[in-house]
Amino acid sequence: xxxxxxxxxxxxxxxxxxxxxxxTYTATGYPSLFWYVQYPGEGLxxxxxxxxxxxxxxxxxxxxxxxxxxxxFHLEKGSVQVSDSAVYFCALSSSxxxxxxxxxxxxxxxxxxxx
Amino acid sequence: xxxxTQTPKFRVLKTxxxxxxxxxQDMNHEYMYWYRQDPGMGLRLIHYSVGEGTTAKGExxxxxxxxxxxxxxxxxxxxxAAPSQTSVYFCAxxxxxxxxxxxxxxxxxxxxxx
Numbered sequence: 583x584x585x586x587x588x589x590x591x592x593x594x595x596x597x598x599x600x601x602x603x604x605x606t607y608t609a610t611g612y613p614s615l616f617w618y619v620q621y622p623g624e625g626l627x628x629x630x631x632x633x634x635x636x637x638x639x640x641x642x643x644x645x646x647x648x649x650x651x652x653x654x655f656h657l658e659k660g661s662v663q664v665s666d667s668a669v670y671f672c673a674l675s676s677s678x679x680x681x682x683x684x685x686x687x688x689x690x691x692x693x694x695x696x697x
Numbered sequence: 698x699x700x701x702t703q704t705p706k707f708r709v710l711k712t713x714x715x716x717x718x719x720x721x722q723d724m725n726h727e728y729m730y731w732y733r734q735d736p737g738m739g740l741r742l743i744h745y746s747v748g749e750g751t752t753a754k755g756e757x758x759x760x761x762x763x764x765x766x767x768x769x770x771x772x773x774x775x776x777x778a779a780p781s782q783t784s785v786y787f788c789a790x791x792x793x794x795x796x797x798x799x800x801x802x803x804x805x806x807x808x809x810x811x
Contacts, residue, residue: 616799625701625787626740628799671739684755685730685800689739 605672703803720788
């Protein structure tokens with residue numbers, strides 16, 4: 583079945599450091615890929631997405647490129663801020679047949695940014 | 698503000714009690730979902746609906762029932778709560794079946810079963 587594997591956390595960085603959160607996936611066909619962010623006490627919010635190979639999704643300084651050859655969708659940000667502290671989830675949307683689709687999530691990576 | 702609203706936000710149940718979690722969306726989305734979030738497990742799909750009057754099982758449906766009598770509402774029921782159902786429950790909705798525009802999530806219901 584489909585699966586998403588993302589790097590174990592927690593990740594602790596100093597403000598203005600470079601961020602990479604690795605995400606790899608297993609899926610049949612051509613899934614759409616997403617990064618969601620969950621701030622403390624809140625629900626998940628869509629951060630960025632890519633729907634086909636070589637697409638780059640970007641938002642709020644974060645970016646990720648859909649790499650079909652390596653089945654990866656790593657999240658990067660050049661300079662993190664304290665306000666970026668949250669849990670980040672990689673996810674994929676794939677067909678389950680008969681026009682049905684399902685969103686599969688990774689286990690999440692907690693990021694803490696210290697001043 | 699448009700979005701997904703979940704009620705209640707917190708609840709403590711005794712083993713064997715029943716309850717219903719309500720999810721309401723005002724975005725005219727066809728698709729609605731119930732997930733549970735447990736530490737180290739990510740989000741797991743409980744049940745989902747592809748339109749008014751339809752429901753389907755997800756990854757972890759046992760012990761839960763759902764109903765979608767109106768397009769804007771998706772109810773999750775626990776008939777006889779068990780401690781294993783202690784979790785944070787999230788409702789979500791989406792416009793398209795592929796979810797390519799992303800899912801919109803509610804802020805969650807924290808349920809404790811003692």
